[in-house]
Amino acid sequence: MFSLTLARKSYARNLQYRSAHLMRMFASVIIGYIYMAIWMGVGEGQLLGDYGIHGMISYIAFNQACLWVIMATNWTDIEGWVRTGQISHELMKPMHFFWYMHSREWGQTWYQFLYSTTPILIIYIVVLKIRTPEHSVTWLWTLLAMFLAAYIAICIAYLIGIAAFWTTESRWLNGVHMGLNMLLSGFFIPVEWLPGWLKMISILSPYPCLQYVPSRIYLELDPAHSLKLSLFWCLLLTAICFTVTRVIRRKVEVQGG
Amino acid sequence: MSWIRIYFRLAGASLRSQMQYKFNFILSTLMVFLMFGLEFMTVSIIIYKFDGIKGWSVYEAGYLFAIMMFVRASYRMIAGEVNGFEKYLVQGMLDQLLLRPMPVLLVLVTRNFRPMAGELVLGSILISICLSHLMEKGQVTLWAIPGTLAVIISGTIITLSIGLATATVGFWTHRIDELQRITDNAATIASQYPLSIYPKWMRITLLTIIPMGFTSYMPSLYVIRGELGLWILPATMLLAAILLLGALRFWKHGLAHYQSTGT
Numbered sequence: 001m002f003s004l005t006l007a008r009k010s011y012a013r014n015l016q017y018r019s020a021h022l023m024r025m026f027a028s029v030i031i032g033y034i035y036m037a038i039w040m041g042v043g044e045g046q047l048l049g050d051y052g053i054h055g056m057i058s059y060i061a062f063n064q065a066c067l068w069v070i071m072a073t074n075w076t077d078i079e080g081w082v083r084t085g086q087i088s089h090e091l092m093k094p095m096h097f098f099w100y101m102h103s104r105e106w107g108q109t110w111y112q113f114l115y116s117t118t119p120i121l122i123i124y125i126v127v128l129k130i131r132t133p134e135h136s137v138t139w140l141w142t143l144l145a146m147f148l149a150a151y152i153a154i155c156i157a158y159l160i161g162i163a164a165f166w167t168t169e170s171r172w173l174n175g176v177h178m179g180l181n182m183l184l185s186g187f188f189i190p191v192e193w194l195p196g197w198l199k200m201i202s203i204l205s206p207y208p209c210l211q212y213v214p215s216r217i218y219l220e221l222d223p224a225h226s227l228k229l230s231l232f233w234c235l236l237l238t239a240i241c242f243t244v245t246r247v248i249r250r251k252v253e254v255q256g257g
Numbered sequence: 258m259s260w261i262r263i264y265f266r267l268a269g270a271s272l273r274s275q276m277q278y279k280f281n282f283i284l285s286t287l288m289v290f291l292m293f294g295l296e297f298m299t300v301s302i303i304i305y306k307f308d309g310i311k312g313w314s315v316y317e318a319g320y321l322f323a324i325m326m327f328v329r330a331s332y333r334m335i336a337g338e339v340n341g342f343e344k345y346l347v348q349g350m351l352d353q354l355l356l357r358p359m360p361v362l363l364v365l366v367t368r369n370f371r372p373m374a375g376e377l378v379l380g381s382i383l384i385s386i387c388l389s390h391l392m393e394k395g396q397v398t399l400w401a402i403p404g405t406l407a408v409i410i411s412g413t414i415i416t417l418s419i420g421l422a423t424a425t426v427g428f429w430t431h432r433i434d435e436l437q438r439i440t441d442n443a444a445t446i447a448s449q450y451p452l453s454i455y456p457k458w459m460r461i462t463l464l465t466i467i468p469m470g471f472t473s474y475m476p477s478l479y480v481i482r483g484e485l486g487l488w489i490l491p492a493t494m495l496l497a498a499i500l501l502l503g504a505l506r507f508w509k510h511g512l513a514h515y516q517s518t519g520t
Contacts, residue, residue: 041454172288179295
């Protein structure tokens with residue numbers, strides 16, 4: 001119940017900045033369009049594998065829309081708390097720290113899904129006529145894939161935030177995570193087009209579950225059972241997050257404040 | 258003491274304060290290096306796989322990307338806080354800066370000074386690789402080196418001017434992060450690639466409303482492809498100077514209209 005209240009509060013907080021949100025959404029649509037234009041330039045006179053030029057535009061458009069549900073930001077709070085010493089209060093809350101952070105993030109994720117992912121996808125469908133699933137059940141599998149992607153992203157963001165216990169600042173780790181996401185998740189380049197060794201690293205990492213798996217399901221290029229991989233990473237990352245939380249509870253070192 | 262000496266003194270003090278957390282400082286520098294290395298790897302994989310982009314070879318496209326990396330790093334190094342100006346307006350932090358006995362902009366740009374070593378080193382390596390390859394092919398001569406320096410200088414000034422003008426809008430609107438996503442993030446991403454790949458409306462936007470097309474693409478057309486003519490370099494420099502003067506005047510006008518949020 002407490003989790004739901006936290007999520008609701010986080011959702012309500014996001015609703016406060018509507019004009020800023022509209023501007024952000026507009027920027028996101030434009031940035032997505034730039035990525036599509038790059039592929040249109042690259043793909044001129046090329047077959048572009050399973051996708052074709054229209055499929056590739058749809059792939060990038062879906063990824064750009066989906067990006068908002070995997071953009072967890074809870075790491076910034078943890079970093080700030082570590083620097084100010086407030087972390088000692090946060091760890092005393094009558095709820096496991098991992099679930100506490102998770103609940104806060106889900107409110108934001110739900111907000112982003114409703115007010116960023118969905119309208120951006122609709123804009124691309126209407127304006128650019130991107131591909132949509134032919135079978136209605138695909139929409140359900142896509143939603144599930146996005147839910148699992150969001151869960152994985154929240155776990156990764158949590159681990160990045162937790163790194164501040166050792167480094168005091170973790171924004172750079174988040175930058176590297178964004179770079180890895182761009183390269184390994186299939187956001188900009190489908191995983192099968194990465195060079196051999198990089199493709200191997202990508203497959204062994206949770207990154208393809210963030211974008212590649214949901215978009216391949218959306219485009220009906222992969223069956224629903226590819227979600228097993230996402231499920232595996234959800235379980236593994238949850239276990240890692242719990243273990244790390246146990247370690248930091250013993251390590252916590254208040255900086256001052 | 259001249260403003261330039263004060264700038265270096267304040268920037269040095271800011272740098273020394275960050276170096277109090279040595280491990281964090283070194284780690285963050287390495288992370289930035291890795292971050293931009295990954296970004297470049299993403300772009301280069303596509304360009305290599307499809308052997309260039311709309312008539313631009315791998316090394317020509319790599320040159321454009323490297324120029325933008327350099328320009329962005331120089332801008333963030335010289336005036337990083339201009340890019341994060343929203344917090345000064347929303348949290349009332351600008352009030353503290355107004356009390357200092359020197360221009361507000363000078364105090365602002367020296368706060369949280371970062372040397373951006375990772376990006377500058379990576380950018381230098383990339384530019385060297387691309388230029389040496391183009392020289393081997395006989396496409397450019399040694400004159401491309403001073404030409405490249407001119408492109409970086411004018412590009413940095415244009416980016417700084419656009420960043421400053423965007424920040425100034427905040428004196429009226431307070432929230433500018435989202436506007437910066439368009440004028441900074443989106444325009445920078447677009448300028449990393451040849452403008453010829455974009456539809457006409459976007460090309461016109463990038464050459465007029467948000468003239469980021471002049472940071473790398475337009476002058477590079479001459480430096481590495483010999484197109485347009487030498488005039489484009491002084492013309493770009495002149496445009497950069499006009500934009501900077503305009504942005505500074507706009508900043509002064511905006512500052513006169515500043516109203517504290519009181520928080």
